[in-house]
Amino acid sequence: MKTKKQAGSVLSLSTRAIHGNKLYAFKGPVATPIYQTSTYRFESSEDAIRYAKGDPTVYVYTRYHNPTVHDVEEKIALMEGGEAAALFSSGMAAITTAILAVTKPGDEIISTPALYGGTYRWFRDELPKSGMTVKYVHPDHLDQIENLATPKTTIVYFETPTNPTLDLVDIAEVVKRTRRAERKIGRKILIMIDNTFASILNQDPFKYGIDVIVESATKYLGGHSDIIAGVVVGTSDFLKQVRGLAKYHGGCADPFAAYLLTRSLKTFELRVGKQNENALTLAKTLEKHKKVNRVLYPGLPSFPKYHLAKKQMSGFGGMVTIEVKPSKGRSPVEAAARVCDNLKIAVNAMSLGGVETLVSIPVYSSHIFLSDTELKHHGVTPGMIRISVGVEGIEDLIGDFEQALSLA
Ligand SMILES: Cc1ncc(COP(=O)(O)O)c(C=O)c1O
Structure with missing residues (x-):
């Protein structure tokens, strides 16, 4: 080419x-x-x-x-x-x-x-x-x-x-x-x-x-x-x-x-570079959070295909998926919804890739019509939140997720 x-x-x-x-x-x-x-x-x-x-x-x-x-x-x-x-x-x-x-x-x-x-x-x-x-x-x-x-x-x-x-x-x-x-x-x-x-x-x-x-x-x-x-x-x-x-x-x-x-x-490289950076920091921080069961991000050593990510990607992208750990008496999807509804900076909306951080719950959005068997097949669980990380100040984003996760 x-x-x-x-x-x-x-x-x-x-x-x-x-x-x-x-x-x-x-x-x-x-x-x-x-x-x-x-x-x-x-x-x-x-x-x-x-x-x-x-x-x-x-x-x-x-x-x-x-x-x-x-x-x-x-x-x-x-x-x-x-x-x-x-x-x-x-x-x-x-x-x-x-x-x-x-x-x-x-x-x-x-x-x-x-x-x-x-x-x-x-x-x-x-x-x-x-x-x-x-x-x-x-x-x-x-x-x-x-x-x-x-x-x-x-x-x-x-x-x-x-x-x-x-x-x-x-x-x-x-x-x-x-x-x-x-x-x-x-x-x-x-x-x-x-x-x-x-x-x-x-x-x-x-x-x-x-x-x-x-x-x-x-x-x-x-x-x-x-x-x-x-x-x-x-x-x-x-x-x-x-x-x-x-x-x-x-x-x-x-x-x-x-x-x-x-x-x-004109700002593609700047924006996406910053999104990569923010996503990696957010993923690393949330991985240690007590209200988070799992963080899926290709740039984390814990990611199942981390070695493939390092081989074929020059940056790990702005998409991070977390699985929320619900408080006692709450279902995983209720906990995920409480987090999304209580975020003050990140926006509860379905697209991705923009300068503003967006969140969505796959079982309520992209995967809403899938049966339990299909969800299992795709590895999608009810407590998952997909985060499209934007270019906001990373400390602001971390603070926002921490306060919302405390309500999970
Ligand atoms: C991976 C992927 N491919 C294609 C599309 C379709 O793009 P558009 O909504 O611009 O038609 C989307 C939309 O979300 C997407 O996420």
Whole structure:
């Protein structure tokens, strides 16, 4: 994958995020203008013909392309080390369009089961209507990919870390097993990762030979809990297919959301770096708290896959999950709810990745409709609280959790 270089060295993530390709531009605005327009004025009617022949400098209609959106796409491609990127109106639009762009009825997908709920339900309820099947491989038995693959296998899809236990999937192993499966079935399989939870600061999937990154830009890339957006990153050829389908499915990004995103990218490295730092300190502190049974955080030596985290992540991320120890006479979920309801700084809300610390109870939110057996299978317990750690002062956050936990 191409990475922007200057004088032989790779530019830093922040430099790529702030400047995109226009490092030496000295004319025009410093900030990206918002092209809040549905359509574009042609210089002459010849422009319509030039566009039809594929001239990328001719803009026609914002569902096809928009300069503000293009600015973000270029920056994200540079940040993630991909040849090209496409921005969408949501993470789900990005995921569904990327998958549908390269599949047809009868095709099969192999996935790990711990997925974002929207993706999991789309796999379960919608893809079969188009004659597609998803087979699941246990993250600790990735050798099964070779057995599950058939000549109809088009995509291997997975997430790591996963929600809410932060369990990890070995990226290098997925790639190794999939490439072996390709040799067995005699065709290319596209490997797609949802990199939302880690983000590019903490995990670089292309380094391991992943083909496509999909991501909810609503989370760490956006980082301020004020936009819904999604992104697909990969080769130019793949992105051409994705854009072709996106024109019909219509999940194009709004120019104003793209502007907010381009603004957010400038502080991405600072924000996520601080979130990593705060999350590690909070996890270490809460691990010693008497009202906490367990802390799940990839950066803690007690984390079941700590060694894998150290191998494949360059930072451990901003997501921490704790299991509350209830006071006598109180159920675990009641105790978790009392903690969430009594936090004064952290906000009880369902998203993640923003500068403000958010908390949610998985059995009341992302995992509400799962049976007890399914919850057990996913390792989710009623006393769990998922924390998306923000950039607030760490002493304030620790104090907030301590006072709320005392009421558990
Ligand atoms: C891991 C993951 N992938 C995808 C999505 C979907 O993104 P969006 O809500 O932007 O459509 C989410 C949303 O929470 C998510 O957590």
